[in-house]
Amino acid sequence: MIAASDLKAGMTFEQDGKLIKVLEASHHKPGKGNTVMRMKLRDVRSGSSTETTMRPEEKVKKAHIESKAVQYLYSQDDIANFMDLETYEQYEIPTSIIEEELKYILENMEVKIQFYGSEVIGITLPTTVVLKVVETQPSIKGATVTGSGKPAKMETGLVVNVPDFIEEGESLEINTQEGTYLKRAAK
Structure with a gap:
């Protein structure tokens, strides 16, 4: 478990059976009352974004995300194709999940693919x-x-x-x- 105050942009956690990625997180101290965490979140599976607040001491379950180096091959019929550089295994990701990331990558470019268990949830771009x-x-x-x-x-x-x-x-x-x-x- 991880406290809401420790969540940073890019981290992923589980909540109510959903896999949630933190897009933005900041401490906010209103004039009266306690400090809250303002966050912009995205449901990894559905792609829907939301803004919410959490108490800093509120706990969430951190998701274990693994990354693997892959090469972007091509996109066809709303599917982006990637190949593992070690095993040559190929992965297909719906372009709707990585629509923004595709604007930064060319064919044969190396990126990291993200897994939650055996489920492909997205890619990580170079800086x-x-x-x-x-x-x-x-x-x-x-x-x-x-x-x-x-x-x-x-x-x-x-x-x-x-x-x-x-x-x-x-x-x-x-x-x-x-x-x-x-x-x-x-x-």
Whole structure:
């Protein structure tokens, strides 16, 4: 068992027969009354999200989640296909479960697949990925890093706000936790 005050973003716990992933967690001290934990949670199996509060001393059962390195192969008919790099065993995951994560991965990219027992519940992305810009407005002459930026569509369909000097065809390093541009990728 784990106290609600110890829950952090990314952790998974069991509650009422459901598998719940913490998306955001923060302490909140209202003007009157006791401290509460404000949390944004997602039901891993159904994909539904909810916001709730818990008392810091409230206990939940931490779920034992295992990870395994896999390679993303392809997506077809609402199914994403992955292959274990050691055993060559293949896993199929409905794209509805990993819809957001698919915006950051290309074919043959390595990710970690998450298991709850023998059930596949999702994937873990690397902290950063390198993606190529396929569509953006032309660069502005004399543009600096401090400009307001412009949207750029990446090769996976992800849209990221980038500095004005970025052009189509450039490879960029993208933060997968926040979905933000970090820098140009080394050539």
